[in-house]
Amino acid sequence: MLDPHDIELICSACHGDPFSVLGPHAQAGGVSVRAFLPGARQVQVQDAASGQILGALQQRDADGFFEGLIGQNALAPYRLRVQWDSGQETTLEDPYRFGPVLGETDIWLLGEGTHLRPYE
Secondary structure, eight states, rough: OOOOHHHHHOOOOOOOOOGTTTTEEETTEEEEEEEEETEEEEEEEEEETTTEEEEEEEEEEEETEEEEOOOSSSSSOOEEEEEEEEEEEEEOOOOGSOOSSSSSSHHHHHHHHOOOOOOO
């Protein structure tokens, strides 16, 4: 289970490294999937290829933080099936499943102002 302080930081948009908290994280017994979906009532993890429900995420914070353990490979593509407070149901890609796009060098050069071609 995740530290309540990390959940608080995610819910208040103050966490310095959300990729270390959200998305899939391998642990004993399977993969822990975490998502922050304000306004969601229920969240399930769905296999992207077959559509099979792999597990349900439990709401850990009233602001919309969900977490659950699924017995699936950490690299297996999945989607989040979300039932919203309005009753509407949608299937979403989890952006935190893909990992950060920028590397350490990119971040350093952007901060320094010398990254000459960041669009590449």
